[in-house]
Amino acid sequence: xxxxxxxxxxxxxxxxxxxxxxxxxxxxxxxxxxxxxxxxxxxxxxxxxxxxxxxxxxxxxxxxxxxxxxxxxxxxxxxxxxxxxxxxxxxxxxxxxxxxxxxxxxxxxxxxxxxxxxxxxxxxxxxxxxxxxxxxxxxxxxxxxxxxxxxxxxxxxxxxxxxxxxxxxxxxxxxxxxxxxxxxxxxxxxxxxxxxxxxxxxxxxxxxxxxxxxxxxxxxxxxxxxxxxxxxxxxxxxxxxxxxxxxxxxxxxxxxxxxxxxxxxxxxxxxxxxxxxxxxxxxxxxxxxxxxxxxxxxxxxxxxxxxxxxxxxxxxxxxxxx
Numbered sequence: 001x002x003x004x005x006x007x008x009x010x011x012x013x014x015x016x017x018x019x020x021x022x023x024x025x026x027x028x029x030x031x032x033x034x035x036x037x038x039x040x041x042x043x044x045x046x047x048x049x050x051x052x053x054x055x056x057x058x059x060x061x062x063x064x065x066x067x068x069x070x071x072x073x074x075x076x077x078x079x080x081x082x083x084x085x086x087x088x089x090x091x092x093x094x095x096x097x098x099x100x101x102x103x104x105x106x107x108x109x110x111x112x113x114x115x116x117x118x119x120x121x122x123x124x125x126x127x128x129x130x131x132x133x134x135x136x137x138x139x140x141x142x143x144x145x146x147x148x149x150x151x152x153x154x155x156x157x158x159x160x161x162x163x164x165x166x167x168x169x170x171x172x173x174x175x176x177x178x179x180x181x182x183x184x185x186x187x188x189x190x191x192x193x194x195x196x197x198x199x200x201x202x203x204x205x206x207x208x209x210x211x212x213x214x215x216x217x218x219x220x221x222x223x224x225x226x227x228x229x230x231x232x233x234x235x236x237x238x239x240x241x242x243x244x245x246x247x248x249x250x251x252x253x254x255x256x257x258x259x260x261x262x263x264x265x266x267x268x269x270x271x272x273x274x275x276x277x278x279x280x281x282x283x284x285x286x287x288x289x290x291x292x293x294x295x296x297x298x299x300x301x302x303x304x305x306x307x308x309x310x311x312x313x314x315x316x317x318x319x320x321x322x
Contacts, residue, residue: 025262027059029060032064033074034067034074035066035071040157048280055274070098072106079108089253093306101310116297117252117264117296119251120271123288128200128218145178146176153200154180156202163203166223167200204249222235231288252292253267272293276293
């Protein structure tokens, strides 16, 4: 059954449930669907959020890792779920803004099939190379890639992920031809990069912090507009010579479209309180992650504005889903 037909049927059923049932929300555990496998940056952020959100709601929030296909599998699961607030998506810039430009037969609508709850995290990416790669700067990596066209590789957390697009944009602005190697999340990518099987990646600082400190990998640049507080000595890619380069991944919580307003409001308030936890905020900032907040309307507006932006970037970069 198409998602919209299923949605209408579920909404008709929901309309028959007394308001008192919604007022008692939640009366059982919730599921937070994460579009990446366990061990990656998105998973770590989701688990911290789930713990504090569960404390606010008085119910356990269970993580459901559904990696693959650039996050489309996870987004589809939530788009098809009953609109009762018990199944949520830890949405990313990839699932909601990049995928529409990369997947011509996307089986969910990033706007119509979801009810935004709140923006929660903003995280720039870090361009890192293993110690075995002879490049100590962006300029040296570009020179290496130009000297060996089609031979220098960069890994990503999956086709269509923001790490994929970060690399594709790098190729476009630097005028180099590199090999994109997609993984099912950051954890297996990290293993191969540390082993020297991958030459570079554009990934979250969270995943690489200890390895940067130990010298096993080198951070050459950050993808954001300004330098990261956690890496003040590392230049932005724009500073390193790629004018106009800027990528900062954002993440947040979505429910299925049609979730009752009362439930959306309750979840929004609980997410806001969870993200305001002082201890969690300190941990996130130390990892180069900016805790964020928004109203549901502001989050919806962000998603709407990001879709055409990433359509332009995908077209300009020539990125394709293999």
